[in-house]
Amino acid sequence: MARPETIKFGKFFVRLSDGESPPAFTAPCGFTSKSFSRNKTLAEVEVPDCDDPDAAAWSERDVQSMSATISGSGVLAKAAMPTWEGALESTDSIEAEVEFVYADGTSDYYTGRFHIESLEITGSLGERVQVSITMQSDGEIAYERTDGS
Template sequence: MAKPTTMKGGQVRVLIGNDEDPIVYAAPCGFTERSVTLSKNLEEVVIPDCDDPDAVDWVGRDASSLSMAISGEGVMAEQSVETWLDAWENPNSVPVKVEWGFPNKTITWTGLMHVESIEATGANGQRVRKSISMQSDGEMARVVTPNA
């Protein structure tokens, strides 16, 4: 049986872009966990049986939209706290790049996202942890690149 080719958690990267031209992306320091959720919104329609109107109808589903959400946790790093705060305070979405780095290829999404929330949690004598949530704002364009 062939074993799957997998990636480690550090190869799921979230990079925030600046307002330069061209945009320069950097991964803010401090994430120890990150989650990327790809969603498809569906609209339902009941499809009747034309030959037997008394039969129980089946539900048909049509795709209506796609969305990406990112959540991440880690330590509140001084090196990146202002990057996150600037993105959260910005009334506009910010450029974001998301990478899944497999050994043989990298899948990259690029687009705009809103920093929806930042949560800082700390207990006496322990390091402050952060939780960040982001939501896509329009298309996140996907590109697959073979690794050399």
């Protein structure tokens, strides 16, 4: 069996645009946990067997919409707060990119616009203050693989 190529946490990047043209993307500091998910909303219809109406119907599904979510949590980093607050306060979505970098230099990129849906700050006695961010896509998400050369 061939061993699969995997990546470490430090090669999973979530970066936000500075809003300039062309945009510069930077990763706000502090995340110790990150996630990226892509989703489909499906419409379901039951299709009967016309030759045997008593037979179980089969479900057929059509894609209604697609979306993506970026979330992360970790320590509250002073330098990152203006970025998070600016994106949260804006009524416009911001450009963001997610990148996975493999050992051979190949990268998988996902880019699109996102709204900051939630920013939660928590603290407990004897621990560092924590932050949790959730971002929801606003429109199409593009995927690209670069070959690393």
